[in-house]
Amino acid sequence: KNEVEQSPQNLTAQEGEFITINCSYSVGISALHWLQQHPGGGIVSLFMLSSGKKKHGRLIATINIQEKHSSLHITASHPRDSAVYICAVRSVRWGFGNVLHCGSGTQVIVLP
Amino acid sequence: DAGVTQSPTHLIKTRGQHVTLRCSPISGHKSVSWYQQVLGQGPQFIFQYYEKEERGRGNFPDRFSARQFPNYSSELNVNALLLGDSALYLCASSPRGDSSRSGYGYTFGSGTRLTVV
Numbered sequence: 001k002n003e004v005e006q007s008p009q010n011l012t013a014q015e016g017e018f019i020t021i022n023c024s025y026s027v028g029i030s031a032l033h034w035l036q037q038h039p040g041g042g043i044v045s046l047f048m049l050s051s052g053k054k055k056h057g058r059l060i061a062t063i064n065i066q067e068k069h070s071s072l073h074i075t076a077s078h079p080r081d082s083a084v085y086i087c088a089v090r091s092v093r094w095g096f097g098n099v100l101h102c103g104s105g106t107q108v109i110v111l112p
Numbered sequence: 113d114a115g116v117t118q119s120p121t122h123l124i125k126t127r128g129q130h131v132t133l134r135c136s137p138i139s140g141h142k143s144v145s146w147y148q149q150v151l152g153q154g155p156q157f158i159f160q161y162y163e164k165e166e167r168g169r170g171n172f173p174d175r176f177s178a179r180q181f182p183n184y185s186s187e188l189n190v191n192a193l194l195l196g197d198s199a200l201y202l203c204a205s206s207p208r209g210d211s212s213r214s215g216y217g218y219t220f221g222s223g224t225r226l227t228v229v
Binding site: 004033035040041042043044045048086088099100101102103104105 | 145153168202219221223
């Protein structure tokens with residue numbers, strides 16, 4: 001079983017819709033990242049969270065440490081939000097720090 | 113200020129050959145990590161280097177090796193290439209090698225797409 005699970009695997013939305021991607025993990029973590037990957041491969045770190053909630057523009061990320069769960073929300077989605085979103089965690093469980101363990105990603109397509 | 117740069121961007125190799133991929137971290141960053149991303153999956157950790165020392169290794173065979181140079185750039189080497197090594201290889205840099213401060217950022221390069229035929 002993967003220690004980082006994301007859902008859904010794929011998501012198609014109409015422009016303007018509210019989108020939620022969920023991430024569950026099974027280990028204690030020092031931080032959780034939400035990454036965005038566009039076709040062609042480049043990865044951008046959208047958020048790094050260790051508690052609470054962060055907001056950047058139309059993107060909101062939340063984390064519940066007790067429940068080992070995080071969500072990424074996209075409000076008023078736009079076709080340019082189409083990308084793969086990856087949840088990644090850091091944990092001292094793996095004996096060393098600053099290494100990301102990633103979920104399989106959620107492919108988001110926003111239709112105009 | 114340049115971001116994380118990787119070279120080459122694309123590469124085609126034949127089974128059994130050897131490949132070297134290169135990464136230059138952001139200026140001032142001392143930690144470099146390598147990831148392999150196969151189609152449809154998230155990146156999988158291969159190696160982490162900090163201050164020229166290996167600080168972590170993922171579950172990859174000994175055909176995979178890496179090193180970090182005094183200028184903090186890094187090379188990933190893969191010997192005896194297999195078809196299954198076809199993937200996007202990503203390099204990421206960060207200021208430090210540990211997670212003792214959770215506020216550290218993490219910057220990825222655009223990757224090297226390796227195709228083994």
